[in-house]
Amino acid sequence: xxxxxxxxxxxxxxxxxxxxxxxxxxxxxxxxxxxxxxxxxxxxxxxxxxxxxxxxxxxxxxxxxxxxxxxxxxxxxxxxxxxxxxxxxxxxxxxxxxxxxxxxxxxxxxxxxxxxxxxxxxxxxxxxxxxxxxxxxxxxxxxxxxxxxxxxxxxxxxxxxxxxxxxxxxxxxxxxxxxxxxxxxxxxxxxxxxxxxxxxxxxxxxxxxxxxxxxxxxxxxxxxxxxxxxxxxxxxxxxxxxxxxxxxxxxxxxxxxxxxxxxxxxxxxxxxxxxxxxxxxxxxxxxxxxxxxxxxxxxxxxxxxxxxxxxxxxxxxxxxxxxxxxxxxxxxxxxxxxxxxxxxxxxxxxxxxxxxxxxxxxxxxx
Numbered sequence: 476x477x478x479x480x481x482x483x484x485x486x487x488x489x490x491x492x493x494x495x496x497x498x499x500x501x502x503x504x505x506x507x508x509x510x511x512x513x514x515x516x517x518x519x520x521x522x523x524x525x526x527x528x529x530x531x532x533x534x535x536x537x538x539x540x541x542x543x544x545x546x547x548x549x550x551x552x553x554x555x556x557x558x559x560x561x562x563x564x565x566x567x568x569x570x571x572x573x574x575x576x577x578x579x580x581x582x583x584x585x586x587x588x589x590x591x592x593x594x595x596x597x598x599x600x601x602x603x604x605x606x607x608x609x610x611x612x613x614x615x616x617x618x619x620x621x622x623x624x625x626x627x628x629x630x631x632x633x634x635x636x637x638x639x640x641x642x643x644x645x646x647x648x649x650x651x652x653x654x655x656x657x658x659x660x661x662x663x664x665x666x667x668x669x670x671x672x673x674x675x676x677x678x679x680x681x682x683x684x685x686x687x688x689x690x691x692x693x694x695x696x697x698x699x700x701x702x703x704x705x706x707x708x709x710x711x712x713x714x715x716x717x718x719x720x721x722x723x724x725x726x727x728x729x730x731x732x733x734x735x736x737x738x739x740x741x742x743x744x745x746x747x748x749x750x751x752x753x754x755x756x757x758x759x760x761x762x763x764x765x766x767x768x769x770x771x772x773x774x775x776x777x778x779x780x781x782x783x784x785x786x787x788x789x790x791x792x793x794x795x796x797x798x799x800x801x802x803x804x805x806x807x808x809x810x811x812x813x814x815x816x817x818x819x820x821x822x823x824x825x826x827x828x829x830x831x832x833x834x835x836x837x838x839x840x841x
Contacts, residue, residue: 478731480642480679486653488672490738495668498745502667505752506703512759513709522559524762525707527790528755529553533571533578536692536713539720544571547787547804553579561786573600574689581693582708585700588659591651597690598683607685617647618684625681627728638728641681650680658694666702670695671744672737679731692716710755715747723747765789768839775822780805781815785824788839795828795836 479485513521530550537544548567552575554560577597587593599615606612613619625641642650654676661669674695681687692713700706716723722743730740768789777785784801794800802812816837819825828836 478640478679479733479735480650480731482735484735486676487735488676489736490668490741491736494738495741495745498742498749499665499667502745502749502752503665505749506667509709509752509755510703510705513707516759516762520762520766521707521709522557523765524709524758526550526553526557526559526561527758527762528708528711529578529582531714532696532708532711533574535711535717536578536689537574539692539713539717539723540688544574549575561783569603570601573603576600577690577693578696581697582700583706585697585706589655589694589697590659591655594682594690597693598686601686601689612684617651617682618644620644622684625684638724639731641679647680647682651682654680658698666698667745667748668741670698670702671741673698674744675727675730675737675740678727709758710751712748712751715751715754719747719750761790772822772824775824777819778815780807780811781819784815785819785839795834796838797834797836799834 513524516524530546530553533549533553534544534546548571550561552567552571556575556579577600580593580597595615602612602614605614613622618625620643622644625644626637627639628637654673657676658669658673664672674691677691677694678687683690695712696708699712700708726740726743730737733739765786768785772785783805784796787804788796798809798812798816801807801816802809805812807815816825820827820837823840825837826840828838
């Protein structure tokens, strides 16, 4: 099966600009409106929105690859680096720190060139133990012939379906030089179109043994940050891609098995980005709701455990809040959790939910 990287005119991508023009204009307009709205929120609310978006970006980009990160650890790591006070910080493991390092370097240093050494640093940050799961991999360097063919495969052993096979390792130096030269010198492409091309081009080369999807999305975020000239993020494309993961992998496979006319890929990318902007409206609403809550209760006498759990509720705690869940999250006894909850009920901040189920649950008073 021939892939686009096997075509003689690779990587001379083509697209039908006339069919994309209206969609691109709409996306760019929505992007500008969103940035303008965020600028009107003020420093603290912008910082809170950016923290929420970056947390989603890190968590969801890993989730696309079926890797589940602890959201509290991710949020704590980002908050510490951005200097945002979120109360008691959760301890953070090395892997989470590495993924956060890569994400923040991509967006906060978007004006810096993307070099092989920079990508090697990102890759080493993703795999601090030198392993992907139980498998030892080449870290901080391109994959080698020893790792065998780099394939995207699904299905059980003996009945595998090969979705894609990347270029042979011997081609990687040349392929990555061409990619990086284009990424760092191209001034003709619209920045949003460039983000889409960079994402596709990088995952097609697939230069690392693992982590290619996450690094491709970081490169795309860097390009989008350049298009906005902003180090703060107010929407998460990775979160939207996670919601549309099947369609994402479908359009990638179709494009990588097709011609170098990538119009369909660009159209899908623009549509996905457009929906990510819509998702940002929900984030703005959450941030404003959280700000109003703390305006009402900011002067209440609360301990660190209570503030942490209230923020978890405001950020959308999964499932119902019970005393046992409280105790588990903040690592206290059931009795201490019950006292914390009763105190918040007395202050009019929490209320008991209507009876139902085996455990009493609680929710915010709105």
